[in-house]
Amino acid sequence: MGPDSSRAILVPAKLSTIVLSFAAALVLDFLPWPDLRLVPEFAALVLTFWCVRQPRLVGLGAGWTVGLISDVGNDALLGQHALAYSVLAFLALWLSRRILWFGPGLQALHVAIILLITQGVTVVVRLAAGDQPPGWPVIVGPLVAAVLWPAASWLLLLPQRRLQREQTI
Amino acid sequence: MEHSPPPFFKRGPAPLVRLFFFASLSLALLVLDARFQYGQGLRSVIELVAYPLQVIATAPIDLAKGISGYFSNQSQLIDENERLRAQALANSRDAQRYQAAEAEAAQLRRLIGASERIGVRTQTAEILYTARDPYSQKVFIDRGAAQDVRPGSPVADEAGIVGQVTRVYPLVSMVTLITDRDQATPVQVLRNGLRAVAFGSGGSGMLELRFMAAIAEIQEGDSLVTSGIDGTYPAGVPVATVVRVERDPEQGFARVVCKPTAGVDRGRYVLVLTDEQVRPPRPEEAQPGKERRAEKSRRMQKKDEGTRQKDADGTR
Numbered sequence: 085m086g087p088d089s090s091r092a093i094l095v096p097a098k099l100s101t102i103v104l105s106f107a108a109a110l111v112l113d114f115l116p117w118p119d120l121r122l123v124p125e126f127a128a129l130v131l132t133f134w135c136v137r138q139p140r141l142v143g144l145g146a147g148w149t150v151g152l153i154s155d156v157g158n159d160a161l162l163g164q165h166a167l168a169y170s171v172l173a174f175l176a177l178w179l180s181r182r183i184l185w186f187g188p189g190l191q192a193l194h195v196a197i198i199l200l201i202t203q204g205v206t207v208v209v210r211l212a213a214g215d216q217p218p219g220w221p222v223i224v225g226p227l228v229a230a231v232l233w234p235a236a237s238w239l240l241l242l243p244q245r246r247l248q249r250e251q252t253i
Numbered sequence: 254m255e256h257s258p259p260p261f262f263k264r265g266p267a268p269l270v271r272l273f274f275f276a277s278l279s280l281a282l283l284v285l286d287a288r289f290q291y292g293q294g295l296r297s298v299i300e301l302v303a304y305p306l307q308v309i310a311t312a313p314i315d316l317a318k319g320i321s322g323y324f325s326n327q328s329q330l331i332d333e334n335e336r337l338r339a340q341a342l343a344n345s346r347d348a349q350r351y352q353a354a355e356a357e358a359a360q361l362r363r364l365i366g367a368s369e370r371i372g373v374r375t376q377t378a379e380i381l382y383t384a385r386d387p388y389s390q391k392v393f394i395d396r397g398a399a400q401d402v403r404p405g406s407p408v409a410d411e412a413g414i415v416g417q418v419t420r421v422y423p424l425v426s427m428v429t430l431i432t433d434r435d436q437a438t439p440v441q442v443l444r445n446g447l448r449a450v451a452f453g454s455g456g457s458g459m460l461e462l463r464f465m466a467a468i469a470e471i472q473e474g475d476s477l478v479t480s481g482i483d484g485t486y487p488a489g490v491p492v493a494t495v496v497r498v499e500r501d502p503e504q505g506f507a508r509v510v511c512k513p514t515a516g517v518d519r520g521r522y523v524l525v526l527t528d529e530q531v532r533p534p535r536p537e538e539a540q541p542g543k544e545r546r547a548e549k550s551r552r553m554q555k556k557d558e559g560t561r562q563k564d565a566d567g568t569r
Contacts, residue, residue, distance in 0.1 A: 107306060114303075114310035116382040144271045148279070157303035159384040159391055159420065159427050162292040163282030170275035177268055213287050215388040216434070216455070222387070 094244040097138055101243050105130050106150055114157050121221040124229030127154055128172055128202060132195055132233075133240050135176035136183050147173030164209045172202040188234035196230030293420070300422045307393070307425070311381050374527045376400065378408075380520070381425060390433040390453060390517075392416075396525060397424040405485055407526045413491035413515035414438065414479060415523050430517050431492065432458050440492050441480035445470055448480055451493060451511060458518055460493050462509035467500050469507055477511060487526060491515075 109126035117123045127150050134142035151169035155162050175198045176183075183194050203226050207218065266274075286292035378394040396402045398421050406418045408428045416430040429436050432453040440451045440462075447470060451460040465471065475495040481488025493511035500507045 110303070110306045111310045114307045114382060116311070116314070121387045144268070144275050148275045151279075152282075152299055153303050153306075156296050156299040157307060158386055159393070160386050161283055162286035162296060163279040166282065167276055167279035170272060170279060174268055174272040209283065210388055213283075218387050 094241065097134075097141070097244055099141070102134055102138070102142060105134070105240055106146075110150070110153060110157065113154060119221075121218065122224045122228070124225045124232060125154075125199075126229075127151075128169065128199060129195075129229045129232065129236055130240070131169055131172060132176045132198060133237055135173050136180045137237075137241075139177050139180045142173075143177055144170050144173045161209065161213055164206060167209060168202045168205040171205050172198060175201060188237070191237070192230045192233040195233045196227060199226035199229050202226070296420075297422055300425070304422075304424055307381060375524045376402075376527070378402075378523055378525050380523060384427065387456075389435070390416075390430040390455065391419075392428050392430065393425050394428055394523060394525070395425055397422045397426050399423055401527070402426045402525055403527060406528070407479075407486045407490075409490060409524050409526060410515045410520055410522070413493075413513065414486065415515045415517055417485070418525065428523070431460060431513060432517055438492055439480045439483045439486065440477040442471060443476040443478050447471060448482070449477070449509075451477065454510075458513070459496075460511040460513060462511065463506070465507045465509050467502065467505060467507045471495060471498060471507070471509060473498055476514075485528075487528065 106127065109130040112126040131142070131147050131150055135147070147169035148166045151164075151166035152162070154160070154165040154169070158165075179194055179198070183191050186194070200223060203222055207222060211217065282292065282295075376396060378396040381393045381395050384391040384393065394408070402418055402421050404418055404421050404426075408415045408418060414431055416428045416433070417436065418426050419429040420427040430453065431438050431451065432455070434453050434455045436453045438451045438460075439448070441448050449462045449465055449471075452463055454461050462471075462477075473495055476491060477493045477495065479486040479488055479490045479492055491514045493513045495509060496512045497510040498507055499509075
């Protein structure tokens with residue numbers, strides 16, 4: 085794949101790692117945050133990561149399921165996050181071969197655009213449902229998530245790297 | 254995606270087809286949930302998956318609270334004890350006076366032949382977390398259908414009304430706060446009995462009385478209590494205090510801004526008031542124009558015995 089993966093050969097990701105990372109992201113989303121508009125959607129970030137890294141394993145179906153759980157847990161409209169995360173998964177799959185060729189900074193820029201489009205879908209759904217415009221702070225969450233992207237991808241690749249080192253010894 | 258894989262690598266339908274499939278599935282769900290309120294059964298099932306994650310999310314806060322409670326020193330406890338004892342004394346004095354007043358009021362009501370008000374059952378609940386939805390003001394509490402919480406029950410804290418139970422899951426339920434933009438609370442001015450409806454104003458944490466005539470007799474500092482005429486809230490529970498009245502002679506309505514008396518966005522414990530009383534079903538209404546509004550505000554309303562009820566408080 086990209087130059088990033090040629091430096092160190094990664095072991096294939098385990099399904100348990102993926103499920104656990106989604107669970108952890110949803111827990112972070114369910115924390116009682118003071119202002120929700122400024123907090124990134126962790127589930128969206130993790131979904132982007134797996135769609136880019138494991139497009140064969142994680143795709144639209146996983147995105148839709150995670151979105152539905154997120155809808156119920158946050159008591160949004162049923163299907164709001166499911167729709168947004170399906171769009172996100174599609175964009176991430178589409179860009180998955182491209183993103184990995186860039187360094188962390190440019191990767192984050194791609195992720196920022198994907199997450200902003202996702203947030204846009206959510207806002208459109210809420211406006212269509214008759215809510216008032218939420219204001220400009222809604223774009224802060226995706227931007228914060230994009231800033232967190234390098235750290236998140238390092239963290240989520242950790243299980244695959246550590247196993248690889250053990251195997252070479 | 255641009256170069257197609259050889260046919261022996263099966264990859265299922267193309268991504269665009271899948272996107273179309275999942276997007277239409279989501280849109281169908283959205284319409285079912287937002288327009289017809291059919292999503293409740295599915296919600297309850299998925300909630301069983303989300304519940305452990307929600308518990309894990311709030312566990313660190315409980316743990317931190319437990320640890321800080323363990324290390325609170327003795328002088329603090331003595332202080333608190335004294336304060337509580339003084340408060341208990343004051344409370345008991347009030348309670349005695351209340352009992353006397355209650356007895357007297359009951360006698361008077363019997364005298365005038367009015368039907369006796371039936372007591373409200375209360376249960377304490379703990380706020381688990383706020384819903385992650387910047388468009389609405391909602392919290393989750395740790396009592397659900399298993400503890401016999403019913404949709405529509407009012408929720409209060411020690412100072413006044415906090416909100417209303419709008420969705421009940423097996424183990425948790427969702428409370429829409431009175432500051433929510435879609436939440437309407439029927440109130441009455443304590444000073445002169447003037448009736449009004451208090452609407453939330455979203456993020457600002459204030460309430461607003463809409464459709465008050467510019468000459469309405471209301472002033473800053475007035476206390477608003479529930480009027481009880483909607484059949485959902487018990488009468489006489491404090492709701493808010495008027496903080497600002499703007500009368501513009503060019504407009505027919507006054508702008509009345511009120512501050513909730515209850516700690517709507519503070520505090521961890523609330524009371525769920527369950528009304529045991531069985532009420533007659535509401536009369537049906539035949540105007541087709543009101544149908545849609547009633548449908549929309551029915552989401553907020555108690556779905557009690559009248560499943561065919563067409564009217565709701567939004568039309569009042």
